[in-house]
Amino acid sequence: MAQYSIGVDLGGTNLRAAAISRDGEVLSKIVGRAELSLGRDAVVDDMVSSITRLREQCGDHDLVGVGIGVPGFILIEKGVIVGSNNLPEFENYPVRDVIEQRLGTHVFLENDANAAAMGERWMGAGKGVDDLVLVTLGTGIGGGIISGGKVLHGFLGMAGGMGHMTVGPRGNPCGCGNQGCLEKHASATAITGMARMMHLGTNPTSEDVYNMALGGDEKAKEIFVIMGRALGIGLASLVNIFNFPLFLISGGPLPAWDLFAPSMFSELKRRSFTYRKTQTRIEKATLGNEAGLFGAAYLGAPQEQNH
Numbered sequence: 001m002a003q004y005s006i007g008v009d010l011g012g013t014n015l016r017a018a019a020i021s022r023d024g025e026v027l028s029k030i031v032g033r034a035e036l037s038l039g040r041d042a043v044v045d046d047m048v049s050s051i052t053r054l055r056e057q058c059g060d061h062d063l064v065g066v067g068i069g070v071p072g073f074i075l076i077e078k079g080v081i082v083g084s085n086n087l088p089e090f091e092n093y094p095v096r097d098v099i100e101q102r103l104g105t106h107v108f109l110e111n112d113a114n115a116a117a118m119g120e121r122w123m124g125a126g127k128g129v130d131d132l133v134l135v136t137l138g139t140g141i142g143g144g145i146i147s148g149g150k151v152l153h154g155f156l157g158m159a160g161g162m163g164h165m166t167v168g169p170r171g172n173p174c175g176c177g178n179q180g181c182l183e184k185h186a187s188a189t190a191i192t193g194m195a196r197m198m199h200l201g202t203n204p205t206s207e208d209v210y211n212m213a214l215g216g217d218e219k220a221k222e223i224f225v226i227m228g229r230a231l232g233i234g235l236a237s238l239v240n241i242f243n244f245p246l247f248l249i250s251g252g253p254l255p256a257w258d259l260f261a262p263s264m265f266s267e268l269k270r271r272s273f274t275y276r277k278t279q280t281r282i283e284k285a286t287l288g289n290e291a292g293l294f295g296a297a298y299l300g301a302p303q304e305q306n307h
């Protein structure tokens, strides 16, 4: 059997784990519910038992490591999570070391958006590209920066927080203390928020708004134009700062690409000299929810063996 690593993706609703070979082949996969309401110990137990099951299926001998992607900031050196709204009980708990001890194998803990960026770089739309940014549009906006083939962490592990980049100095207030954050204007939550303000349905999901726009609803279409504009403003800064060849967008609103991309690109052209003068690509990510799983598995493997 081929050498493999195990990737774990702990999300708000699902806990997913997969054994993935060094070539990126999924050998086995487990999808379960993330029982966050049962508390920290139950979640840790679930992670450990998922990993153990995969290890039993695929063989102890060929396992080279485990990577775990979780929401929140990760203090990379310490292997702890700080500031995760989904996982308050994990705050400053040595989760990496606890899991490592229980499994007796190398564990790497990473922020889920960073893991997703690495997943796209390994097996998705960023295959073979050493420098890229992934922007994920979800409840909030997360992102990961891959520079020189590695996750850019910053000095503690908090880099890549493009969701809180200011795109409008007098924009919507954000839980982070700022106002006009990108995620307050371009996330799935921002789309539904605008829909509510425009009285589109009672409690529409971003998919509902998308379907209304497809059906020709002018207000719904306008929402995606506004959202694309905010995204374009954010991307212009990212393109200017990084001069990377590739910027990927993922997340729930991605199917609405044709509705938001025109205003995104026009804003980008207007605001970024670098974008106008280079062959910078802005593209859809291709792995969807799987990106985090692939990235976690990739990062779980000892890095010197990666290529």
Ligand SMILES: [Zn+2]
Binding pocket: 163, 164, 174, 175, 176, 177, 178, 181
């Ligand atoms: Zn913010």
